[in-house]
Amino acid sequence: MLKVGIVGFGFMGRMHFRHWKMVPDTKIVAVCDANPNIKEDTKKAVGNIQGAEGDIDLDSVQLFRDLEEMLAKAKPDAISLTLPTYLHAECSEKALAQGVHVLCEKPMALTVADCDRMIQAARKSGKVLQIGHCVRFWPEYAKAKEIVDSGKYGRVVAGMFQRLGAAPAWSVDNWFLDEKRSGGVALDLHIHDTDYVQYLFGMPRGVCSHGAKTSGGQLIHMVTTYDYGEDRLIIAEGGWGMTTGFGFEMSFNLVLEKATIVYDLTRKPMFRVCPTTGEAFTPEVVSGDGYLREIEHFAKTVRGQPVEDVLTLEQSRNSVRIVEAEKKSINRREKIMIR
Numbered sequence: 111m112l113k114v115g116i117v118g119f120g121f122m123g124r125m126h127f128r129h130w131k132m133v134p135d136t137k138i139v140a141v142c143d144a145n146p147n148i149k150e151d152t153k154k155a156v157g158n159i160q161g162a163e164g165d166i167d168l169d170s171v172q173l174f175r176d177l178e179e180m181l182a183k184a185k186p187d188a189i190s191l192t193l194p195t196y197l198h199a200e201c202s203e204k205a206l207a208q209g210v211h212v213l214c215e216k217p218m219a220l221t222v223a224d225c226d227r228m229i230q231a232a233r234k235s236g237k238v239l240q241i242g243h244c245v246r247f248w249p250e251y252a253k254a255k256e257i258v259d260s261g262k263y264g265r266v267v268a269g270m271f272q273r274l275g276a277a278p279a280w281s282v283d284n285w286f287l288d289e290k291r292s293g294g295v296a297l298d299l300h301i302h303d304t305d306y307v308q309y310l311f312g313m314p315r316g317v318c319s320h321g322a323k324t325s326g327g328q329l330i331h332m333v334t335t336y337d338y339g340e341d342r343l344i345i346a347e348g349g350w351g352m353t354t355g356f357g358f359e360m361s362f363n364l365v366l367e368k369a370t371i372v373y374d375l376t377r378k379p380m381f382r383v384c385p386t387t388g389e390a391f392t393p394e395v396v397s398g399d400g401y402l403r404e405i406e407h408f409a410k411t412v413r414g415q416p417v418e419d420v421l422t423l424e425q426s427r428n429s430v431r432i433v434e435a436e437k438k439s440i441n442r443r444e445k446i447m448i449r
């Protein structure tokens with residue numbers, strides 16, 4: 111039985127809680143959150159995904175307000191680290207130093223230097239550190255990667271990725287809107303697509319980004335072209351300047367030599383492969399969502415069971431590195447080379 115603790119019990123902590131409950135042979139033994147009213151507050155809705163409220167029973171878990179106390183008293187084998195981003199590096203290091211495996215939410219950390227510290231801490235402890243890049247595990251995104259890699263429809267000529275919503279307004283003290291604590295829209299939201307672009311195509315040679323800022327100077331919408339050479343166009347757009355009435359949308363279009371693969375959360379069917387010959391079809395995908403699949407992957411890795419080669423710590427770090435270059439490109443209004 112794998113004993114699990116959840117550290118940070120806001121939107122994502124509760125998401126991890128629900129998904130850990132679906133993983134056999136695991137038990138959530140503790141929840142840690144600085145909020146003294148966490149038991150009452152957990153009954154209220156939080157976050158931007160419907161159905162993420164109300165059904166959590168904290169009676170059978172030990173509650174803590176401090177990570178170190180939780181590690182010492184509840185002695186979990188592994189934790190889901192679902193704290194605000196500015197705490198990822200420091201708290202991952204603390205848990206790893208205590209011999210605890212860590213599944214840390216994306217983005218890995220605020221800076222590449224912090225990511226490097228986390229990688230060193232994982233190496234030193236010999237424990238598993240995995241970053242929650244759920245899009246790599248999202249069934250349709252995973253299937254699209256599988257199709258691209260198979261080479262069946264030829265080379266990807268162009269790829270367009272989009273992720274749009276309202277700025278997150280659910281955090282206790284609005285830490286999301288503080289660039290110094292969340293990294294802003296680029297590091298918090300857009301990194302999902304940056305990371306998936308890296309997953310599909312590797313490290314870009316450079317990035318050229320453009321952004322829109324509020325009158326207060328806060329970046330709220332951005333578009334990046336990733337340089338993979340002149341014969342391929344790869345673009346990702348991310349924005350949290352939409353009104354709340356807009357909801358949330360994520361989509362991609364992949365143009366291959368012999369097929370187009372499209373995914374759009376708001377379309378029916380959401381996912382289609384349209385080959386140059388024959389009918390368009392919706393490929394079968396695994397059940398569950400990206401959160402469940404990333405947690406299962408983590409649990410298997412901790413248990414030493416075989417897993418697919420989905421992500422490395424260096425890649426998670428490199429996604430932070432690419433996003434840093436994207437921000438620099440917006441601020442300097444020039445292309446930034448990465449390698």
Ligand SMILES: NC(=O)c1ccc[n+]([C@@H]2O[C@H](COP(=O)([O-])OP(=O)(O)OC[C@H]3O[C@@H](n4cnc5c(N)ncnc54)[C@H](O)[C@@H]3O)[C@@H](O)[C@H]2O)c1
Binds near residue numbers: 143156177244282
């Ligand atoms: N993978 C995804 O799709 C996805 C979606 C949203 C957020 N995230 C990431 O998940 C992380 C958490 O985001 P969230 O939306 O859950 O935020 P949130 O504000 O809803 O939750 C954070 C929780 O941490 C608690 N907390 C803050 N400081 C603490 C401390 N020192 N000790 C203990 N508890 C503390 C807060 O009380 C709060 O309950 C962020 O890194 C964010 O980028 C990922």
